[in-house]
Amino acid sequence: MQSRYSFGGDEHIFVETDEEMSLDAFFKALSVCNAIREAAIDGVTEVCPANAGFQVKYDPDVIKPDDMMARIKEFDADADDAEKRIDTRIIEFPVYYQDPWTHETLMRFRDRHQDPGGTDLDYAARINGYDSAEAFIQAHHEAPWFVSMVGFVSGLPFLYQLVERERQLQVPKYVRPRTDTPKQTVGYGGCFSCVYSVRGAGGYQMFGITPMTIFDPKQETNYLRDFMVFHKPGDIVKFTPIDREEYDHILGEVEANRYEPKIRPVEFDLAAFNADMKGVNAKLMGALNDG
Amino acid sequence: MTVKVLNPGLFTTIQDLGRPGYFHLGIPIGGGMDRLSLRAANLLVGNPEDAAVLETVFMGPQLEFEQDATVAVTGADLPPRVDGEAKESWTAFKVKAGQTLTFDYLKEGARAYIAISGGIDTPLYLGSRSTYPIGALGGIDGRPVAIGDQIPIGEGAGAKEGRSIPDALRRLPGNPAELRVLPGLYWRLITEEAGRNFFEDTWAVAPEADRMGVRFRGGREMTFKEREQPFGAGSDPSNIVDGCYSYGSIQVPGGKEPIVLHRDAVSGGGYFTLGAVISADMDLIGQLQPHTPTRFVAVDMEQALAARAERAALRGRIREALQ
Secondary structure: OOOEEEEEOOOEEEEEOOOOOOHHHHHHHHHHHHHHHHHOOOOEEEEEEOOOEEEEEEOOOOOOHHHHHHHHHHHHHHHHHOOOEEEEEEEEEEEEEOOHHHHHHHHHOHHHOOOOOOOHHHHHHHHOOOOOHHHHHHHHHHOOEEEEEEOOOOOOEEEEEOOOHHHOOOEOOOOOOEOOOOOOEEEEEEOEEEEOOOOOOEOOEEEEEOOOOOEOOOOOOHHHOOOOEOOOOOOEEEEEEOOHHHHHHHHHHHHOOOOOOOEEEEEEEHHHHHHOHHHHHHHHHHHHHOO | OEEEEEEOOOOEEEEOOOOOOOHHHOOOOOOOOOHHHHHHHHHHHOOOOOOEEEEEEOOOOEEEEOOOEEEEEEEEEOOEEEOOEEOOOOEOEEEOOOOEEEEOOOOEEEEEEEEEOOOEOOOOEOOEOOOEHHHOEOOEOOEOOOOOOEEEEOOOOOOOOOOEOOHHHOOOOOOOEEEEEEEOHHHHHEOHHHHHHHHHOOEEEEEEEOOOEEEEEOOOOOOEOOOOOOOOOOOOOOEEEEEEOOOOEEEOHHHOOOEEEOOOOOOEEEEOEEEEEOHHHHHHHOOOOOOOEEEEEEOOHHHHHHHHHHHHHHHHHHHHHOO
16 A cells, blocks of 8 residues: 655645555555644644545645645655544444435436436346345445545535455446436445535436435534534444334434434444454444443 | 525535634535635625635526625626616626516637625624535525525625726636646656646546536546556546545546546545645636636646635736725
C-alpha cells in the first residue's frame, strides 16, 4: 500500500492511500485526516476522508502549496504505524428490498442498464453467482457493513461489507446514470452499498429502500435534532430486511418524529477483524441484539 | 423591508460567498459561481463583500421594492430597468419604494448578481445564506426564489448612486474561453495522446451546465493506458474506487465528456479526475453560455499561483476604485 499525493488545482491536496479498496486504506486515510484536524493548520478549510484516500482544501495565500504538502506527508508516515481501532456504534438499518418505488424507477431507466430484460437485483444475483435475487439479498444483509465514506450528495453513506475479499459482492454502475433515484434508495456500485440521502441522479444499482430519513436540513426528525446528517465514517450498519407492513409502520414513526433507531456503542479493531472476521461480526451482532 | 418576487426568472437563487467546512459530509461549499462579480455588486451598494445577493442565470427576475434601496447588477450583461427606465450594469442605482426592477434579454455571459443595500437577510444555515437546492438548504426553504416570495433585506444606508466599476476591471470569458488546468493525480490513467488531445481540441460548453458543474463536448474521446482495474473500482477504465472530488476538478466519465465541478459539486464519486481548473479561472466558468468554444490550457503550480495573485490584485483595484 503506497500513498499517492497530488495537487487538485491550487487549493486542494488530493491523496489516494491505495488504488484498491481495503479497510487498511480507509483507516490510513482516516488517521491522516484526524492528524491534520488535530494539528489545526492555518489555512485549512476542509478535510475530507474517503474510502481509500482523502482531500484537503486550503488557502494557498495562507500556506504555500509545497508547505501544505510537506505537512501532510509528515502525517502519512505516522499513519502507517497508527492503531487501526475506533470507538464507534452499530446501527440496525431497516431495508424493504424489492420495493415498488425503486422497481418503478429501474423499469423507467431500463435502456440505461446492462440487462434491460431483468431487474437490478436479478442482474446483480446472476453476475455474483447466486441462484436467485432472494439468495443475493440474504448475502447483502447477513453480514454487517462499515461506513467508509460520507459524501457525493448531502450525508450519503458509502458502505463496505465486513466479509472476506472473496465474499465481497461486486456490480458495475449503470451504463449511463439515471436522472432519478427515489430518496433513501439502497444502491450498489463497485464493492459499495450506498443509501441515497436525497432524490436525484444516480448510477448505482437499486436493491431496495429504507424508511429511515438520513438527511434532514430542518432537523425535525428526532434522531437528527443535533445534526442534519445521520452517518459518520466508521459507523457499522446492519441491514435488516422488512416487509411492506413494517416499512409503512416505521415510515409513520419517522414522520411523526418518534422513531428511535436501534444503536449500540461498539469498538472496531481492524487487526482483530482481519484475524477473525466471523468472531468479530458475531460480537458486533451480539452488542446490537443484547439489551 | 422586503423585496417581492413578481417573476423569479429562470433560476434565481440567494447566494453569498458560500458554506465551507461541510464538504466531508457531502454538503458543498456553495456560494456565487462568479465570486468576483458577487463581491463587486456588494461593494457598489455599500454592503460587506460577503453579503447575500441574488444570482440569476440567463433570464432575470422581476422584483418589486417595498422601500427605497440602492441596487447594483454585475456579472453577465443582463441590462436592468427600473419601472421601464434603462440603468447601467456595474453601476449603483436607486430603486424607490413601489418601483419594479426588471431585466432585458441577456447579451453576454450567463449569471448576473443583484446586490441590494442592506443585503439579503434570510436565516443562516451552517454559517451561510447560500441556496443549495439539492439538499434543500439555505435561501428560502432551500429552493430558488419563487413568485410571491418576500425576500427580507437587512438594514443598510446604501451607497450613493452612480458609483461604477471601470470597464477595465470587469471580467467575462473570451471567445474561445480559456480555462487553465493543473494536471492531477489521475493524469497517469490516460494515454499521452489523450493528454495532448485534451489540450489541443476546442471543446464547447454543453447544455448540461449548472451550479454543480459544467460539461464540455466536441473534443476527441480519451484513450486509457492498459491496466487491471483495482478491486472495488468498477469495470470501466474511467472508474476509480469512489473518492473525493474538488471544486474545479475535471472528471471524464467513460473518457468522453469532461465535466468541471463547481460550487454545488458532488463531493465524491467513482470517476477519475484528470486535474483541476485553477482557482483564478473558476469565476469565468460561471459566465459560460452553452455552445461557447473553450480551450483548456496546461499550467504548472507557479503559473497557477501567479494567476491567483493577479486575481487578488484585481479585487484590490475594484475596492480602491470604489473608495
